[in-house]
Amino acid sequence: MLFTYSQCKEKYGSQYQLNKAIKNAELYQLEKGVYSDKKRESDICVISFKYPCAVLTLNSAFYYYGLTDTIPEKYILATERGAAKITDGRVIQKFENSGTVQLGAVEVEHEGNNLHIYGRERLLLELLRNKTKLPFDYYKEVLSNFRKIIEELNMQDIQDFAYELPKSAMIMELLQLEVL
Structure with missing residues (x-):
């Protein structure tokens, strides 16, 4: 711990x-x-502990949930737009609009510690929002894995979150075309 x-x-x-x-x-x-109290802790636990107001997202969260087998080189943390710059070399900071950072964030237990990470519903929306910023093959791999678990996801949460985020019309269109 x-x-x-x-x-x-x-x-x-x-x-x-x-x-x-x-x-x-x-x-x-x-x-x-x-x-x-342990000699070693995983980087993901230490980073989540050091930055409690930040949320693990994108590649880091995809890997944690088993949606990809590509180990991320750096951890991606979402923070409020006005948050202080994170200078940790292991972290890429992604600034979000105020009020949307904690939308869909959950606490999960990992190796005896809590991780602050986006739930799978919000993560699907992050995938769609960042479609053009991700390598095509990587995007398709993660999307394919989301399709396999779509029945486990709460569709009402996905729709509610989508309307709270910027580009909601584009997100809903991609959701219909590529996921459902």
Whole structure:
């Protein structure tokens, strides 16, 4: 499980006790301000923990849900348009219109930690919205995998989310033509 510096300081009482716990391998400092009770944590867990207001999307989320077998080179995080720039080299930041970033976001458990990630319904819409920005073969692979699970998705959520997002007419047309 991951912890912030504040949580660790509260748990151990002082900087001295915190350093002692690290020295005794009761606690591990993974990055500045990020601690764990395990020696190693996956990058996706650390990144989701470090940026709690951001949402994992596109390639990162497609891979997590098993919609592609292509391992993403970088993690893509959606943030509010006015959010601070993320300088982590492992991350590509995608700015979204205010009010739509958390639309369709869910918390899922992964390796004992929570990931803030788009649900599959919102992810389908992100695929359609970014059709021209993704390689054609990759787009077709992910779309094909969405078609296989379309019966599991909540169509009402997809429609509700689509009307909240920019380019809703285009999204609904693509949904009819390519998915259903």
